[in-house]
Amino acid sequence: MAGVFEAVRVSEHVYWVGAIDWALRDFHGYSTARGTSYNAYLVVADKIALIDTVRAPFRDEMIARIRSVVQPERIDVIVSNHAEMDHSACLPHMVELARPERILASAKGVDALRQHLRLDGDIEAVKDGDRVSLGDVDLAFAMTPMLHWPESMVTYLPTDRVLFSQDGFGMHLASGQRFADEVDADVVWYETTKYFANILMPFSRQVAKLIERVRQLQPAVEVLATDHGPIWRKDLRAVIGRYTEWAEQKPTNKAVVVYDTMWGSTAKMAGAIAEGLIAGGARAKVMPLAGSSRSDVATEVLEAGALLVGSPTINNNIFPTVADVLTYLKGLKPQNIIGAAFGSYGWGGEAVKQIDELLGAMKVERVAEPVRYKYVPDEDALSACRSLGSAVAARLTQSCETSSQVSHTGGQ
């Protein structure tokens, strides 16, 4: 009789034995409307290896999927590509259960695992380029510091051409489909974009280096076995191509207008700016913060050429939701973006200048002075907002002329 949870065959030696988190809606501040999966893999060769585990509450699901292939006690080697607890949480239990011959992580991974999990047992540090034999197959390791943690690494199985790419190329998506080619393309691309924007954007340089190494893998990689979401096994060039583009952070003709509003005045200004952007040929994505999560904003900013931020002033400061998203975006280090600040105010109006300074700290090139109006903007005021939009659109057309980049997302 089949158990409730079963493994899914990925290649000759590889099985997916992870867990699907249908209910997750927030991943440390990243909104996950479609849930996620935590992907763990078995490599079944002369020796058996387990690559990564799952988030703590899903331990029994993972063990049940492992059991559908082999007795978990038979696992000989455990590999930890990443110490973050959505992948490492079950390591102590698996070490206890399987008493593996070897536990492998990067040098920094050894420390990270001890400091997260108080993991006992001998964890061996592997170095860049090391190979470990499972008898008839080998595992090869590549260190990928800051993709996206200092201790991060990836593992390659050359016989099957499977790269266990850890968080790279991943996405938060709970699905019964294990492979990306089985899922609606629009959904896959949106979630892949969102993942890059929120998790990997600050490490664009390191992404570019990783892609070079992936392109040089011998034999050439055929499967990207990610740690979240469906697995890539067809047309890898498409996702690798997107990653290359995103790592370059070339601006497109998309402008993101983010704002919050207390009585609708800043909203009116945002609307007028959008009219100017659209009339000027830019693709405008207007995001009222009452209806948008910070992670959705980041997703749109990834391919944006312009960022306009609006806020009312409350008690001499930026409206808190706007400060939230600006703090978040600052950490993501978006590059090659032009922008401006705007907002309505009552008496102090300090918020708009504060936004302008924050944009400066983010290395956003401000192409206009901050635009503020007292209380409710009149026709002239809104006309000036529209002109701001047109001016930004004109600058975008200029900078995109050479690269003719069109955004893949947003602007609807």
Add this chain to the structure above:
Amino acid sequence: MTNWKCLACEYVYDPQVGDPESDIEPGTEFEDLPDDWVCPECGVGKGEFEPE
């Protein structure tokens, strides 16, 4: 000239190379880097660096 290593991610600052992307010319000793200079790989401050 002394190299300095980032304790967080092991990036090595080589004064002979500098950090041109952050407008730091080659030949700039670590001690002469601005106080707000950060590791180009992982973003931590000068306080997280050690001489190699």
